[in-house]
Amino acid sequence: MMDKYAMRLWSVRNARWLARLYNGLESFLALLHPLFVRIGYERLDGYFLAVEKKIKGFLFDSQSCGQCTLKLTGMSCPMNCPKRLRNGPCGGVRPDGNCEVIPDMPCVWVVAWEGRRRLDPDLRAVRFVLPPADDRLKNTSAWLREVRKRHAHPEPVIPARNPGQQPGRHPEEHPGQHLEQHPVVHLEQSHAV
Numbered sequence: 001m002m003d004k005y006a007m008r009l010w011s012v013r014n015a016r017w018l019a020r021l022y023n024g025l026e027s028f029l030a031l032l033h034p035l036f037v038r039i040g041y042e043r044l045d046g047y048f049l050a051v052e053k054k055i056k057g058f059l060f061d062s063q064s065c066g067q068c069t070l071k072l073t074g075m076s077c078p079m080n081c082p083k084r085l086r087n088g089p090c091g092g093v094r095p096d097g098n099c100e101v102i103p104d105m106p107c108v109w110v111v112a113w114e115g116r117r118r119l120d121p122d123l124r125a126v127r128f129v130l131p132p133a134d135d136r137l138k139n140t141s142a143w144l145r146e147v148r149k150r151h152a153h154p155e156p157v158i159p160a161r162n163p164g165q166q167p168g169r170h171p172e173e174h175p176g177q178h179l180e181q182h183p184v185v186h187l188e189q190s191h192a193v
């Protein structure tokens with residue numbers, strides 16, 4: 001029987017070309033921005049999410065947080081960490097590199113470091129700070145969000161897909177508070193992917 005973590009480990013081993021593919025896809029989608037604006041990003045979101053869930057779920061066990069960090073985390077999805085840590089491992093990593101909470105699972109951050117080193121063999125430290133996951137964006141398309149960011153296109157109101165949550169709002173409706181209010185902070189710009 002195939003190891004249940006085999007696919008995500010394979011993706012990290014192949015982080016280099018997968019990250020290139022990912023970049024290429026986002027660049028291609030960015031070309032379609034005028035079309036997306038005409039159709040309406042909010043109308044497209046569900047379709048893109050369905051495709052993303054299939055592809056990223058299969059390759060990375062993606063949890064569809066809507067704020068994809070895969071290129072920064074060596075193609076290892078940090079949302080698979082049971083503590084949802086987005087900035088490195090907790091103090092409980094086992095001596096064999098497995099997770100303290102899920103003993104048979106390789107620690108997401110041990111794996112992420114391996115993936116980062118594949119993307120940048122000279123890397124000695126990961127020098128960025130990721131924002132905390134914003135649950136209002138869960139189950140929305142991260143690919144479309146990336147395209148909007150590239151074109152500085154404002155976020156539409158995002159209907160809440162998780163029971164009990166408030167809908168995500170257009171940044172201008174929250175003066176001083178943006179959906180991605182904590183941008184990735186690169187401590188050393190040259191090491192960013």
Ligand code: SF4
Nearest residue numbers: 081089090099100107
């Ligand atoms: S050992 Fe790794 S995966 Fe497990 S909780 Fe700690 S940081 Fe998360």
